[in-house]
Amino acid sequence: MAFQDNVQRLPTELLLIWHSHRVPVLLSAVSLVAIVRLALYFRGKREKILYSPVPGSPAEKVIVDLKPEWLPENTTLDPSTLDIDNHAEDTTLATVTASKGKKGPKRVKGKKKGSDKRKEITPGFDHKSDSIQPIVFFQSLSGTTERYATQFVKTFTSWTSSSETPSSLLEPQIHDLSYLEYDDFFITLPKAESNIKHFYVILIPTYNIDTVLSTFLENLQETHNDFRIDTAPLSGLLGYSVFGFGDKEGWPSEEEGFCSQAREVDRWMAKLTGRKRAYPLGMGDVKGDAETRLGEWRFGVQEALVEIAEGRGLGEGVPGSGDPAESGDEDEDVADDSGSETAPAGLKSKKSGRVDDVEDLGSMVTTSPSDAPIAIDFTTYKSTKPRPTPVPKEMVPITSPTHASLTKQGYSIIGSHSGVKICRWTKSALRGRGSCYKYSFYGIASHLCMEATPSLSCSNKCVFCWRHGTNPVGTTWRWITDAPDLIFDGITAAHYKKIKMMKGVPGVRAERFAEAMRIRHCALSLVGEPIFYPHINQLLEIMHSNRISTFLVCNAQHPAQLAALVPVTQLYVSIDASNKDSLRKIDRPLHRDFWERFCACLDILRNRRYEQRTVFRLTLVKGFNMAEEVKGYADLVERALPGFVEVKGVTYCGTSAAGTAGLTMENVPFYEEVAEFVTELEKELVARGLTYGIGAEHAHSCCILLADSSRFKPNGLWATRIDFDRFFELYDGNVEGTRIERGEDGKEKIVGWRPEDYIGDETPEWALWGKGGFDPRDVRVYRKGKGPNANKGNGEKSEESEVRVVEI
């Protein structure tokens, strides 16, 4: 009964509760609805601002394995704190692998040496059935050695084909060391039929600055010291001989450096071949006796070859031959050069009473019962002699020929390794005659732009490089380093000085001249490799704090520096080829692991694509990197997913270096050819489901822009231009960026800005694909024989390239 009463009273009770609490309940409900609506409103608003999808979670990023040997030397970067994103401290993805093997005991192959010396000197050579293949190697930076080498091979060939020469002597082969895979000739012997034995002839100049020759020498030294490789991997050679070219005017004696690099090559070859010097080192003064000395030396080499061909080996007691009595001094040199390990004190050389060299150890391990390699632990016998610390030099000393040559070309050299130059587009813009493609694509007016580099040195020797052949190259930074603020002050002052010199030039517009006295943009791309400079991050920060936007172009050879770089306004990597072989031919990189470095840089670029605008710069060189490479380039784009792909026809600079590399005007593609290439590339990318399209063009400088439409084509209209003011607001933290990432706690948070946060105006109509890319407000000036009224049918080549050839 009681239960029935309660049920009947329930509605009345509920009504009473409602009447006493309805005000707070109603107020709470209204507030809740308001909060939900407001949240939805703001969310919708943010999505409208963001054109592109919120970047994927960190899981999408790949870990880039930075090998210890890629880490910069002599820099302020601390590898242990490498952070590829200083705006997202929680996503350090570049990792450093522990050094492998190098700390372990040095293992050398000690071989029991027989008593028959002759037999050892000409290993496995049967003069009745075997043939001798001479190979002539040369290196040349400004062409002299190449000329002598070509002449040498010609004379040598007619000698080998003469009826009086033993028939076992084959025609010589010739190789330019710049193009060679060192491993194929200087770690192992070239592949050949079993009855063909090799003989090396090496012709090289000497340069007391860093050049590719230094790399060659380092390579020989490394090979000798590499614990994984036999210390004399070239002992299968029949013999070798070296000839050096030098200049007695500048380097009068050997003590003062005459032919010093040839002497070094000769010494390292003695070590690598197990002392197979067939004929002594020859040296010639290019301003004096070079031709006579080379002729004499050639006779000597020929005689040595005849002796080998007739089965007499390298002979006994020939000066500098395999006889240890004559070549013993090499051991001391090498011990010093390499800082190599000292042998156990108990092992004494019979002759000298000391053992400094691993080869000697090879001959001393006579108690070994077999010829099998013997592991020798040198770790407890480290030399007590301190290794000499290399003294840093100036990269481009004021007295050097490089300084003179660069100054002549219009560069201002700041300190000893930075340069600045005003480009022809800056002059053109000052006169109202148009800006370069950077204006059409991104909104950078050329008269507001400075082109500079903090490193005139580079780790490549690209065939199309504007630098002359003698410019410094190097794989590591080992020069006296200038402070970033001094570089900044120097390059800006030099730039303004050059602008001021334009004051009296006819046609310069007053308002543009006034504007030009305030630099707004800096293209760090002039020559050399800007990220090679150890304080590049500080220099970039100085530029940004001075409201100068930064476009930085790197050569994809320095992954560690790239990973550690602060975000720039637009980050470029040069993509000069689509595959390893082609890259080696066109960039002629100094790093032996250039392809691995290149790929690591692509992965770093992919990781950083939501942090800054990333660009692939393709430079097309007909006959080198265009034909049938579209698919390869598409692979690279797919790997790095850059925001933009700039495709440009090569600029012919007409230097002797370009000539040596076989580059002529024929290698400069016509604009139609570049356009056809880009169309094909676009097709290939779209076929792979990628969202790239042709965003803009600048026919005047033979340049076309592909861009990711999912990011830079909001509302169906291309927006490739940059909002520079917004970039600096983001940089200063006045505006919050929208780059969101999920933290370890699973929550999303804003970690910085992204390229979409500083997209500028829509790409102007006149710059779109098919419209040519020339601002109608400027006056287009055609040179004689060019322009709409000129003879059609020739197509258009890069204006820049023609100017360099025709005008200068």
Ligand SMILES: Cc1cc2nc3c(=O)[nH]c(=O)nc-3n(C[C@H](O)[C@H](O)[C@H](O)COP(=O)(O)O)c2cc1C
């Ligand atoms: C920057 C520079 C540095 C040089 N250093 C040396 C040197 O240290 N010793 C030497 O004997 N010759 C030196 N030379 C002279 C060159 O070895 C010589 O000019 C040679 O012929 C260059 O050969 P190539 O034209 O094949 O590059 C130097 C030349 C230049 C331009």
Ligand code: SF4
């Ligand atoms: S990377 Fe640039 S500076 Fe270096 S060699 Fe190539 S074109 Fe010249």
